[in-house]
Amino acid sequence: MLSVNKLSIDYGSNRVVSELDLSLTESEILMLVGPTGCGKSTILQALAGLIPISEGEVNIGKWRATPKLHVLPEKRRVGMVFQDFALFPHLNVQQNICFRLKDTKLADHWISLLGLDDFRNKKPATLSGGQKQRVALARTLAHQPDFILLDEPLSNLDAALKDTLRWDIRHALKEAAVPAIWVTHDQEEALSVGDRVGVLKAGKIQQIDTPEHCFSMPSNRFVARFLGEASFIAGDYQQATVSTSIGNAPALAINCQHGKVDVLLRPDDVMLLQDENLSNGVVTWVRFEGGSRLCAVELTCKTLVTSRVSHEIVVRPGDAVHVYINTTHPLAVYHRA
Template identity: 55%
Template sequence: MLEINNLCVHYGDAAAVRDLSLTLGDSEIVTLVGPTGCGKTSVLRTVAGLIQPSAGEIRIGKLRIDSKRNVPPEKRRVGLVFQDFALFPHLNVADNVAFRLKDRAPAERWIEQLGLAAHRDAMPDTLSGGQKQRVALARALAHAPALLLLDEPLASLDAALKAQLRWEIRQALKAAGVPAIWVTHDQTEALSVGDRMGIMCNGRLEQIGEPDACFRQPASRFVARFLGDAAFLPGELGHTHVHTALGDAPIGDGVPANPARVDVLVRPDDLSLTPSANGNSRIEWSRYEGETRLYGVRLDTGGELRVRTNHEHHLADGAAVDTRICAGHPLALFAPEPAARPAGEPVA
């Protein structure tokens, strides 16, 4: 359905997207995530036809677009959903959704499916943020796009509504059978709604794959840090396990080619805390998160780690504890960086 080959986008002399290649299958949702200015929105705008590629090629079905061959946005059958909703303020919900449709049946279908029937005659300024985004989505789907592009669709909503609405949007996309690229800066959103996710940095696609694979086996230290709290422990490779000062972890795929010594990626959920007068660390701080608690732990060797526990597991600041690897799954391994670092490199 969508194929991007070696896409480059420049604004003057500045490169926003560099040699990006991506394919999108039928009914597939791909989330693009990365820090501000990484190029993810430029990818979306170029696919939509709002920006001309500087190099490379975009294929949308039988359409081919490159730096010399353009296809106007209205001929690409691409739907757009923005974070600011972009509704017509002078039209009610039903007319917004059915805008420019000769047959209003598709509009009525999505008004019903997205729970907007009771608001059919309401004006946009009377709707909540979540209702406005449902209207914007209904309008996009009612026009039967071949591809849907969502640019930070939940950025202006509160956290509780985000968690609910992202699943409603995903279910609507799957019901419509429409492939989509969903751009977000929210790692949790990207991990939870995408069939695959792509992580961008400085205009390049650092990694693309299933969310679980990107989180558990990141392709680079940047990806590891961007997708969550990350620390790196020095380790030594054995036959089936990697050995660290905090215990052993099984070895999986992606073992560095040569070094016997490696850096082991550990996240807060990969570690456990046990009160112990003879432990290897002390509690420096704690944060109550509702269902969990996050602890900052200072190792006797000088490094700092973050450890997440059940909310009922309460430890006082300064308490002596034993910190251990508790993960039963393989942890990601990296070749050591040239500069020596203390165990448990603090998160950048």
């Protein structure tokens, strides 16, 4: 088990990570997300021993690192997977994966599991981006690390390949039964792959929880907006129900009591009807998404909400429409801003 307690990291006089607490059980995957410069990659470097920590500790059981007790990277048994693959160009796939291994049996297992049997004798320059990342992952797993750090491993790949490879990586990590921290900028990737998601802002964890809970019950407005389309509408919260100008719904208070609140609406919580007679808003923009359309509607109360509808529903900016809340799950409500 990987345990991180009150970890802080300074660059000179600037604190870039502040009092980070997290723990990972065997085979758990934690996705770390946040805006550029929030400290995600810095955390990985500190856990790997590549940069010093200023406060707190990292404990894996076999070793413990503190500001006064530094453990060298080569002593930590940590595997790292980078976005640029970091393969040896002069070695073939087999040699890259088996580099510095005395027993290659485990390497053969990962070569087979990750579909690399036909590429054993190929050099990295002849491989696709997805194949290179499979090689990098196989090399990491073949060395039996105690935990794995992945720094945006899919960022250099095209969208179609990302969708397949993310699940192959997850399957391999689960097969290895090793804890992993995976840094990404892709919210969809984080929500779909991780056992838990950690959202960072300016070096501080805003929330660590299951993907479902982070998305539906964000701890604050920043998390809500970072993990997907988010609209907020004024409401009145009483006895686990919120009433708004576009309907009522079950609700759960995040940081407030009964009374005036702001209600978090995801696009799937809002239905849109093309009915000018019942109009309570005007479409301001529409984005075609393939199987659906994402529509923004300015309500008569001047609040902007988004609604996701079937691609068969064709609306255009300027259309008068009727929108209403349509959900059976509780909506998150917050203290009125």
